[in-house]
Amino acid sequence: MPTLYIDDKPHTVGDGLNLLEACLSLGFNVPYFCWHPALGSVGACRQCAVKSFQNEQDKRGRIVMACMTAASEGTRISLDDPEVKSFRAGVIEWLMTSHPHDCPVCDEGGECHLQDMTVMCGHNYRDYRFPKRTHRNQNLGPFINHEMNRCIQCYRCVRYYRDYAGGRDFDAQGSNSRVYFGRHQDGALESEFSGNLVEVCPTGVFTDKTQKSHYTRRWDLQTAPSICVHCGAGCNITPGERYGTLRRIRNRYNGEVNGYFLCDRGRYGYEFVNGGHRARVAMRRAEPGSLVPTAKPLALPRIGSLLAGGARCIGIGSPRASLESNYALRKLVGAENFFAGVTAAHQSLTELTVHLLERGPAQTPSMREMAQADAVLVLGEDLTNTAPRIALALRQSVLNAPMKAAASMGIPDWNDGALRVVLQDQKGPFFIAAPDATRLDDIATETFRAAPDDIARLGFSVAHLLDPKAPEVPGLDENTRQLADRIAKTLAAAERPLVVSGPSLGSASVLSAAAAVANALSTETRRAGLSLTAPECNTLGAGLLGGGTLEEAERALSEGGAELVIILENDLYRRADHVFVDKLLGAAKQVILIDHTLNRTASHADYFLPAATFAEGDGTLVNSEGRGQRCIQVFMPTGDVQESWRWLRDLGAAAGKWPQTEWENIDVIVADIAAAFPMLKGVRDAAPLASFRIAGFKIPRQSHRYSGRTAMRAKMDVSEPGIPTDPDSPLTFSMEGFAGPAPASLASFFWAPGWNSVQSINKFQEEIGGALMGGDPGVRLIAPELEPGRAEYPGAIPEAFAPRPGKWMVVPMYHIHGSDEMSMLSAAVAERAPAPHIALSPEDAQLLGLGEGEMAELNIDGEILVLQVAVHAALPKGVAGLPAGLPGMEPVEIPAWGAVARRVGS
């Protein structure tokens, strides 16, 4: 813990920091541009200059860049020295010479790091009278708006895009004052993490293009801490609302989960909240296929009398509904009538995932821990498309092993420029076994392309090599055995090995194999990480609640005498093929659907009750790490919209199952869940109670500059309504309340005086890049039961994959833009989604006489799909890939054997 002297006052700071990090951690305001806590220092912008003194007697000092100087014991610096202040003012004046004078029409305005730093340095008058250099902009696709004139050449974008996120289609171009950041030509940015440029760029060069169509300044947004619902990673987000519509999603820093970055699906998939697919009033079926609005006070007693009528009622939950909603449904219909809302195949995978994580001894790591792994094995997952943010975390992990060598050369880990020079292309061990090429292949030490069964066999053989107690894989071919040997040796040598897998291939043996490797790696001194992805935002939460399968639900309706079915936030037509779902819904006398979006299932509903989306209600989600996190309501919805658990509460009250006063707020239902499921009792601590106050104040959702409160509704009525009450959280729909920092799980926005941009997060971290003050939000619910060395190795080892003539093993292929139901309702995400297709290996395509783009017919158990052919060079022979969850494609139960043929007549 070195002691620094800043302007002659001693301060103790953490080890291994540079001066800039040290000063910011201590709360000093030091301007900077090119340094970013996740990207390290390169000393490019010269903005963080401070004066350094050799000793107490040294009065002259010299100017150094804070970000390039280590904070070592006894360092004496001055931040307020007149010379260094004028130096910083001069630097920003140079940076601003060609700035285009367009803050009023710039989307960054009001949360612009450049504005903040300009004010901080005191530069307020332009002395430069010569012509400004200008650039032409590029069309960078549906996500990012490009306005190159605003650039100050800090190089953060390129360093993030290329070095951090691994993008290749974006770089610095030109020389000296003409340096340009863009693609080689117009076109959508390929990286799945391009949206982070919006937050990485300290100026308005890269701004959110989806927000442009409904632009709102940051201070006018009503925000609340929330959780992304587009995959199981559980990234923390800050959605912003204005005039009743969701305007944008911004990253919300959580040191343990997503850190500074989000994926593009999470950032741009929000528009389903505003979309035309929403229904905001209760509806009932007038005639087949048509829903007409009905009054809530009419609909509730009718459904209530149906429920009270004595007929058996079943409930179908959903992995995309909150823990509270699933629990409320389970309580309403009874545990024996509650079904988890996915098919048996998926449910068994979820149950297996939960079981593997609960047993251990391998531990499920947070994303921060994943980024710190020094050897990684990915089994069967295309992470960039199934859990994108985890892929970005893993991309950082390959630097850890070579960085040890750099540290021995005396290069600190924050010195990014020097590190990159020393590391060159060195990468730590990273093995990927997947059926097709993945977006992480560029960092992989070795890749293994095989059918799911072969991937599982590779995993089991690695486990056996690591721990002879694990079963041996019979009949392994020599290449695979050698690869397994290399992987086993590398993993065994690592300090923090990590195995990542998931259910996306639909293979239980892949999951078991991954767990076997991780468990075999766990010893007394070292617990290996085992991260299993979850396909939906609350897959794990719903899995912990249990429940039957869709097949069982169908049997309950057709044979078990059930007449009513309540479906919770679930489009069954995405879960199973339409024949089965038609049968299921047809067997029910009354179908009650609680959802926020009018989907295909809604057209079969007798009653439709409008549920709140993540932005309109409160709920708890459990991510793939087993972390329970609270989603707090951002804004008051219109119409009858309310949380699903509130609808279920109302239905239960209407049916006389409990009093009207049941579950008056989320704390009561969470306490109920904790009492009913000891496993889930941690969720009580996911956020403070609704009665929490700071100095008697609630926490405002609106910034202190929130504008237009006496005019925004004046067109409807000049008399302003009161502030809506929020029974579920200590937040208020107002700009009034506690003005200081709120607990991390309740902070609706991060702002500090002089820090209006996303960089203000520096003021809310215990240490730069570390945990948020008071601890990162979220509660880990799962801790492994078994001690290291007592690993169990369940799961049968499958037979080696053998291609069948005329048949193909059809495996699901996930797409970051496309496979998720809700984000595909956003126009920008849909624009980036692939068209329905079938992926074949070149050999198979040749065998079938099919070329790229030609139409093929896929027959799986009589279900026939007509699809375009896409030739994937990496696919192994005998395996075909089918996009999962794309709209316009009937869901089929895969992996399964299917026949592919040229389409007759094409």
Add this chain to the structure above:
Amino acid sequence: MSGILWHLANVAGILGVLLTLAGGLIMVERRLLALWQDRYGPNRVGPFGLLQVAADMIKIFTKEDWTPPFADKPVFIIAPCIIMATVLMSFAVIPFGPTVGVADLDIGLLFFLGMSSLGVYSVALAGWASNNKYALLGGLRATAQMLSYEVFMALSLMGVVMLAGSFNLRTIVNAQQHLWFCVPQFLGLVVFTVAGIAETHRVPFDLPEAESELVAGFHSEYSGMKFGMFFVGEYLGITLISALIVTLFFGGWYGPFLPPLLWFALKTAVLICGFVLLRASMPRLRYDQLMSFGWKIMLPTALLNLLITGAVVVARHAS
């Protein structure tokens, strides 16, 4: 018979004139204040704004007469009636002219003092019944202020009584036929005027209703006609004190050329204008200043006046 009729006419006439006057005074005060502040004041309703009084009256009569649910209802209603009643009763002993006046009491002055003491109940009860901290504070202030100033108000008048040899106001007026008591009783005049202002809670002694600290003091919670009664009561109080000063120190109805009643009215009017001028030119005192001024300066002055007057009277009798 005609005596009773004359008497009834007297009572009705005086009551009518007084009540009209109180309303009119509101108008006069607003116009005078405006004049001294280089404004116009209410000049829009009717000729010279004269109908403003009528407009105000209509307004105050038609306003919702609201009693706060948290108030002590009977007391809340009685309080404003007390002030109206006591002030009006006091007018009974004022000799407006040689033949005009309601009652010719031998203890006229004592009657006035008694009535003005009863007036304290009005503010005390109003402040209490409102069940509001500002009202209560205002009521407390008013009570303390009125009780304190009553002491030397009475003492200051004793000089006049000694000189006239009677408590009968008519006798006192007659005693001033040659020399107004303002000359021999100058100190008494000053003390009585100050006490009179304090009794009516006018600027600079309007602490009980100091709007900048107590909203409106004891009548914060009052509205409509109940507030109107306090308001009219205040203006009646001004008129009463002015009429008394005229009666006791400025020779009552005596004066050359003009009819006696007119003289009385003229003198009273000038004094009322003086009250308004005070309001236009004085800031409000601090409460502790008010109390120490009363007890430390006014009371000794009144006693001194009593002593000197007594000595002079005794000396004159002796000679």
Add this chain to the structure above:
Amino acid sequence: MIRGMEGTKSLLRSMWMVFMHSFHKRETVLYPEEKPKLPARWRGRIVLTRDPDGQERCVACYLCSSACPVGCIALQATEDETGRRYPEFFRINFSRCIFCGMCEEACPTNSIQLTPDFEMSEYNRQDLVYEKEHLLINGVGKYHDYNFYRVAGLAIGGKGKGEAENESPPEDVKGLSL
């Protein structure tokens, strides 16, 4: 005693001074009969002006609304197909406005201006809610020459990159020139 005398003297003098105001000229302007002479920078009714080319000056930057201490300005930004930004709606609730002029001070394009017109009373409070069609005038107001888009580097219809004031033509980064 002396202090008391002095105090009394000062009281009497101030009473005298106040009384002498009876003979002063009155300051009140009898408004409906006699119109007041208002300076050009009087802060009255708010208008949205146009630039010298006749286009809307407002670029919907939200600075006026955030500067407004009573929050009586609400607007929504939108863009035309050339990227020129303007307010989709612009609303001022004059029943809340305190005519402080902060919006005018905040406006970076000289669009929102306060005028010397104050005669805008209504019997119905709802009528005091002004929309853009009520606010936008066909003139430049107090600032005759300023045109934000001529100065700013943003490309809009009729003005490409490098065509704003004091701008050099766009760079060709793939070219060889230094």
